[in-house]
Amino acid sequence: MKAIQYQAYGDYQENRLVDLERPQLKDGEVLVQMRTVGINPLDNTFRSGHIYLATPDNLPRVGGQSGVGVVVESHIPAYKAGDRVFVGVAGFGLVADGTWREYVAAPAAALSPVPADIDDDHAAAYVAGAGYLTGYLALTEFAQFKPGQTVLAPAIGSAVGMETIQVARRFGASMTISTASTTQKADQARAAGYEHVIDLSRESMKDGVLRITDGKGVDVVVDGVSGDLTGQALASLAFGGTVIVVGYAGGRQAEVSITDIIWRGATIHGFTFRLFSHEKIAAAREALLGYLNEGALQPTIARIFPLSDAAEAIRYLIEDRPFGRVLMHV
Incomplete structure (x- = not known):
């Protein structure tokens, strides 16, 4: 073979x-x-x-x-x-x-x-990046997400970014925000129905989040990029917000302001599937398959x-x- x-x-x-x-x-x-x-x-x-x-x-x-x-x-x-x-x-x-x-x-x-x-291709796309499963577990297990909260998941084209946004919408998020590295990709994302996409070639993630949220910040960040964006993720939080670090596509080293952690009362979690039992992952997959069947995931x-x-x-x-x-x- x-x-x-x-x-x-x-x-x-x-x-x-x-x-x-x-x-x-x-x-x-x-x-x-x-x-x-x-x-x-x-x-x-x-x-x-x-x-x-x-x-x-x-x-x-x-x-x-x-x-x-x-x-x-x-x-x-x-x-x-x-x-x-x-x-x-x-x-x-x-x-x-x-x-x-x-x-x-x-x-x-x-x-x-x-x-x-x-079909086979869209089914394979559903499981390809583990973004849906990551987003589901990050929001339910670490953020204890509640309907009406706001979510930032950077990199709209990525598995974690795009698919966490879709899961957050299904959970009843009042606002979902992502980022794009170019104007072309930001426009493509907006045309696909993702309203709040920050064009990083025009403004920083922090400035974009504060503009979109009228200065309030977001309740949850699911960060699959890290690197230079980690510090901005913390600076984008509302008071008492949570950052879940799930990947490092943007780099393994980050520079953060300790005052953003302290004065925002931030909680930071590191994500790995090894933290979850087989039963917990199986239950999450079953729930996500239900969302797929109902058309909530694309x-x-x-x-x-x-x-x-x-x-x-x-x-x-x-x-x-x-x-x-x-x-x-x-």
Whole structure:
């Protein structure tokens, strides 16, 4: 079978198309023929070697944390041949071979049914960046979000930015705010229905938030960018507000004003899925699937590449920062 595998940590070109043996099923597993798979910035971080799990013992590795496919063989009563399923579980593409291959042998915990009225590509976009799950858990578990509160999720084109905004709207946020790095992307986001998007080429995030909120600031920031924006995130808070740091696409180092933490009574949380039980994550996924079925979530696709172009697909996601998810057809 065809797969994207890297045998060394390094640049995009380490993602190589290879031929591997088709996996053999064990008891309690399902064999899935993958159709569309997603790309997550963490896939790039891990292959680059910039994470503690990136050790020589963890090579070679097939990348990919999520995707959508069709069951072709099953050792689980709940699934039968022909069922369309989401595929993804903690560790896929990181400490276990992932979804960037023609066939995946997966346990029941890695599977859930795809709704009949959503196509493979939009289903893959739904699970690609884990943005919906991140936003849901950040708002419910850390922010104890209440309807009527205001939410800032920077980087409208990213999984965390766009999808947290959609979740916050479903939760009843009175206002949702995001950012865009260029006027073109800000205009694109507004045309797609995201009213409050700060154009960072024209004003700072802090100034934009205070302008939009009439100086009040926001109750919650879900920050998947970090770097230079972390200090501005704290400065954008209303009194008693919360910042949840979920990623560092903008850099791993930040400069903050301690007075913003003290005088705003700020709470800061670090987010990782390791903090949550399997049961908590499963419940969140079930709730989100309900929101998807009711039309409250709108997975957005920027571009789809063939699996053979994995290196370019990842470069496009990381460097071009498109508006929406980047996917690959297997």
